Amino acid sequence: MAEDQFHLLFETMGEGVVYQDATGRIIEANPAAERILGLTQDEMMGRTSMDPRWACIREDGSALPGSAHPAMIALRTGRPVLNVLMGIFHPRENGYRWAVVSAIPQTRPGETAPFQVYTTLTDVTEIRAADAARRESERRFSLLIEAANEGIVLHRLVFDANGKPLEYVLNEMNPAAERILGKSKAEVIGRSSREVYGTAEPPYLDTYAEVAKTGIPQRFETYFAPMDKHFYVSTAPLGTDGFATIFFDMSDSKRLEEALRKRLLVLTQPPGDTGAVAFGDIFDLEEIQALQDAFSHAAGVSSIISDTAGNPITRPSRITRFCSQIIQKTERGLANCIRSDAELGRVSDHLPNIRPCLCCGLMDAGMPIMLGDRAIANWLVGQALVEPCRENDIVEYATRLGANPEEAREALAEVPRISVERFSAITELLQITATQLSKLALQNLLQGREISRRMDAERDLRELNLELEKRVAARTAALEEINRELSAFSYSVSHDLRTPLRAIDGFSQALLEDCVDGLDVSGKDYLNRIRAATLRMSSLIDDMLHLSRITRQEQNLTEIDLSAMATEALGELRNMNPDRIVTCEVQPGMTAFADRQLMRIALMNLLSNSWKYSAKHKTAKICFRCEQQDGETVFIVSDDGAGFDMTYVDRLFGVFQRLHSAKDFEGNGIGLATVKRIITRHGGRIWAEGATEKGASFYFTLPGSKPDGETPAPPTPGTA
Amino acid sequence: MDQRPILLVEDNQDDEVLTIRALQKNHIANPVTIVRDGAEALDYLFATGAHEGRSDDETPALVLLDLKLPKIDGLEVLRRIKAEEKTRLIPVVILTTSKEEQDIVASYRLGVNSYVRKPVDFNEFTEAVGRLGLYWLIVNIPPFGR
Numbered sequence: 111m112a113e114d115q116f117h118l119l120f121e122t123m124g125e126g127v128v129y130q131d132a133t134g135r136i137i138e139a140n141p142a143a144e145r146i147l148g149l150t151q152d153e154m155m156g157r158t159s160m161d162p163r164w165a166c167i168r169e170d171g172s173a174l175p176g177s178a179h180p181a182m183i184a185l186r187t188g189r190p191v192l193n194v195l196m197g198i199f200h201p202r203e204n205g206y207r208w209a210v211v212s213a214i215p216q217t218r219p220g221e222t223a224p225f226q227v228y229t230t231l232t233d234v235t236e237i238r239a240a241d242a243a244r245r246e247s248e249r250r251f252s253l254l255i256e257a258a259n260e261g262i263v264l265h266r267l268v269f270d271a272n273g274k275p276l277e278y279v280l281n282e283m284n285p286a287a288e289r290i291l292g293k294s295k296a297e298v299i300g301r302s303s304r305e306v307y308g309t310a311e312p313p314y315l316d317t318y319a320e321v322a323k324t325g326i327p328q329r330f331e332t333y334f335a336p337m338d339k340h341f342y343v344s345t346a347p348l349g350t351d352g353f354a355t356i357f358f359d360m361s362d363s364k365r366l367e368e369a370l371r372k373r374l375l376v377l378t379q380p381p382g383d384t385g386a387v388a389f390g391d392i393f394d395l396e397e398i399q400a401l402q403d404a405f406s407h408a409a410g411v412s413s414i415i416s417d418t419a420g421n422p423i424t425r426p427s428r429i430t431r432f433c434s435q436i437i438q439k440t441e442r443g444l445a446n447c448i449r450s451d452a453e454l455g456r457v458s459d460h461l462p463n464i465r466p467c468l469c470c471g472l473m474d475a476g477m478p479i480m481l482g483d484r485a486i487a488n489w490l491v492g493q494a495l496v497e498p499c500r501e502n503d504i505v506e507y508a509t510r511l512g513a514n515p516e517e518a519r520e521a522l523a524e525v526p527r528i529s530v531e532r533f534s535a536i537t538e539l540l541q542i543t544a545t546q547l548s549k550l551a552l553q554n555l556l557q558g559r560e561i562s563r564r565m566d567a568e569r570d571l572r573e574l575n576l577e578l579e580k581r582v583a584a585r586t587a588a589l590e591e592i593n594r595e596l597s598a599f600s601y602s603v604s605h606d607l608r609t610p611l612r613a614i615d616g617f618s619q620a621l622l623e624d625c626v627d628g629l630d631v632s633g634k635d636y637l638n639r640i641r642a643a644t645l646r647m648s649s650l651i652d653d654m655l656h657l658s659r660i661t662r663q664e665q666n667l668t669e670i671d672l673s674a675m676a677t678e679a680l681g682e683l684r685n686m687n688p689d690r691i692v693t694c695e696v697q698p699g700m701t702a703f704a705d706r707q708l709m710r711i712a713l714m715n716l717l718s719n720s721w722k723y724s725a726k727h728k729t730a731k732i733c734f735r736c737e738q739q740d741g742e743t744v745f746i747v748s749d750d751g752a753g754f755d756m757t758y759v760d761r762l763f764g765v766f767q768r769l770h771s772a773k774d775f776e777g778n779g780i781g782l783a784t785v786k787r788i789i790t791r792h793g794g795r796i797w798a799e800g801a802t803e804k805g806a807s808f809y810f811t812l813p814g815s816k817p818d819g820e821t822p823a824p825p826t827p828g829t830a
Numbered sequence: 831m832d833q834r835p836i837l838l839v840e841d842n843q844d845d846e847v848l849t850i851r852a853l854q855k856n857h858i859a860n861p862v863t864i865v866r867d868g869a870e871a872l873d874y875l876f877a878t879g880a881h882e883g884r885s886d887d888e889t890p891a892l893v894l895l896d897l898k899l900p901k902i903d904g905l906e907v908l909r910r911i912k913a914e915e916k917t918r919l920i921p922v923v924i925l926t927t928s929k930e931e932q933d934i935v936a937s938y939r940l941g942v943n944s945y946v947r948k949p950v951d952f953n954e955f956t957e958a959v960g961r962l963g964l965y966w967l968i969v970n971i972p973p974f975g976r
Binding site: 610645648 | 842844845847848851898926927929930948950952953955
């Protein structure tokens with residue numbers, strides 16, 4: 111290699127290179143070495159490896175003395191020292207850099223001692239950090255797996271020559287998996303699933319193979335028959351030939367769920383008699399079994415719960431070998447036992463029945479478990495020898511049934527012997543327990559009935575709602591139809607009724623103009639009356655259309671300032687009749703949530719009514735204010751004009767109803783009807799008070815209206 | 831003054847007589863052509879059917895159009911007039927009893943030139959006809975000269 115090429119390499123290579131002379135003093139270093147060591151070439155020039163400032167450490171953190179530096183060893187021994195991992199203090203970073211260091215001594219031909227040594231440094235700081243992070247992450251992850259409540263098992267799939275999955279082997283598992291599967295790590299690791307679970311086929315092989323093949327995790331719930339357990343399993347791929355399962359045992363919750371479902375089903379179905387309800391429908395048999403086992407254990411006697419025919423519902427607790435292996439092994443013995451058990455519970459509803467077994471003579475006690483007034487089970491305890499006992503008779507009975515007398519005697523010896531007092535204490539406990547179960551049974555049933563009743567009520571309510579919705583829809587459709595008809599009607603009224611009126615008026619006019627010579631004064635008067643009546647009719651039609659339009663028009667509710675609106679309306683009235691002397695008072699700050707256009711019409715009608723009906727008085731006063739009455743705001747428009755007779759107040763708001771003659775006050779009786787429609791459409795009410803020649807007051811409410819502030823401001827003079 | 835005819839589309843004979851009387855009272859001397867329904871109006875305007883081959887001179891200077899018409903209603907007639915290149919520049923005045931907002935809006939959407947509600951009072955009616963005749967026959971300069 112040419113000198114300049116070598117130099118370029120030296121300058122640019124990633125590895126640090128340092129040359130030291132025979133005494134260990136640094137004579138040259140490349141830029142990579144400057145970077146790794148944190149010193150410039152000038153700074154390190156002349157320093158030896160013995161210099162304490164290097165502060166080198168070993169991998170375990172202990173100090174690496176200068177004499178142990180690879181370069182020094184190489185110089186000393188004349189042999190290369192390769193791949194020593196060491197930490198070198200980096201003064202600029204104020205921390206250690208890790209480097210893999212190799213020192214190669216260089217010897218001139220014919221000499222034995224090296225004249226110099228060159229050292230290469232590979233910076234592994236980052237690699238080490240990443241490595242440490244990975245190790246820490248692995249450590250935490252394995253802690254998590256160890257501590258997890260879910261069972262975790264890692265598996266490897268086994269394929270045949272064609273790549274078809276045949277089996278899987280359990281490779282690793284966590285303590286939870288040991289607990290849930292009931293098998294230790296030592297028993298299962300390295301074994302195939304068939305060996306571990308004792309199944310003919312590897313369980314769920316297809317699913318697992320698919321997960322491994324597709325790389326897509328799956329989840330499933332399953333009943334695993336070989337273990338009689340329900341599992342919830344998540345499975346994830348591990349490479350292409352492995353998978354992990356994460357699972358938990360959901361048998362308990364599954365069983366509870368199932369029992370509850372079944373119980374509700376039974377309890378909620380028959381609304382009438384309880385005849386169809388069985389013991390197992392009301393109680394969780396596993397819980398009852400636990401209770402019965404505990405009872406037997408505490409009392410030291412056998413115990414079983416049977417149905418009213420004597421057939422067992424629960425498994426017997428602490429059954430004696432004498433009963434199960436000797437007596438019940440014979441055909442007659444078993445039949446007798448069942449008959450005796452059935453008899454035991456039947457005798458009394460409230461007190462335990464104690465007496466020797468009808469079958470063999472061991473002492474038994476029974477207590478029925480009731481559902482209301484009907485027994486649904488018998489709880490039997492006993493198979494005890496209560497002193498004094500007649501063992502010989504019992505053995506003789508067993509022998510008659512066909513049992514071996516020696517075996518019978520031997521088995522009988524194992525039967526617990528208890529005192530009369532103790533047995534009566536046990537029966538007392540039985541009574542209390544069974545009575546509690548009876549109460550619980552009834553409670554459960556009543557609760558079931560209640561749930562059933564509520565479910566029925568809910569269903570009825572749903573149906574009723576549905577029915578109501580249907581009716582509302584039908585009613586709405588009918589209303590829409592009526593509205594359409596009304597629209598069509600008013601359209602045709604506006605068209606068809608006015609056309610003949612125009613003809614009547616037009617031809618009357620033509621008659622007046624063209625045949626004026628043939629008409630005398632009264633003839634002309636008649637024609638003018640015809641014309642006046644026609645125009646009045648036309649105006650009535652217009653008013654009616656106007657009213658129907660108000661009823662149909664869409665409302666646009668906004669916050670509106672009624673005070674300002676009224677002041678404006680009164681201003682218009684004043685402009686039309688500048689000669690009238692009218693004092694107007696409008697309470698400021700009255701607002702309402704209403705349709706602006708409709709409310710303007712309503713207010714204008716009310717105020718112009720007041721204006722009109724006070725015209726016969728020399729001076730008049732018109733007020734618009736509000737009051738709080740029973741928590742709602744009542745708006746009042748009042749005047750001191752002609753008023754009205756309260757006798758006819760009912761007719762005031764009717765269409766075309768008038769309380770005054772057209773001669774006195776002109777009008778066609780549509781104004782107040784319009785006001786009433788508008789107020790009613792806003793959900794408000796309107797009423798009136800008045801007296802002849804003493805003025806009238808109109809009261810109305812609008813939902814969502816409020817006076818300014820809580821206390822009504824005193825009325826202030828308006829535009830007058 | 832434009833002496834082409836006024837096309838009066840009106841099915842009510844009373845209104846026809848009154849409209850002509852109102853035109854005369856306003857000294858509008860244009861001949862008035864009367865058609866009784868929407869279909870006939872279109873036939874006349876487009877010179878089809880019974881009016882096939884009518885002369886171009888008889889193209890109306892103004893159409894007075896009622897809305898409620900037998901066969902084809904006024905709005906449809908208006909739409910067809912305004913849709914055809916040949917007829918869309920003829921001024922059309924809706925002359926009707928209705929002042930239903932829906933009719934007014936629809937008419938203006940279709941490009942009506944005026945919308946006049948026939949008042950019941952004949953004097954007012956005469957005034958209204960006079961105003962629209964004055965405007966559309968005298969003041970207004972049609973884009974196509976004679």
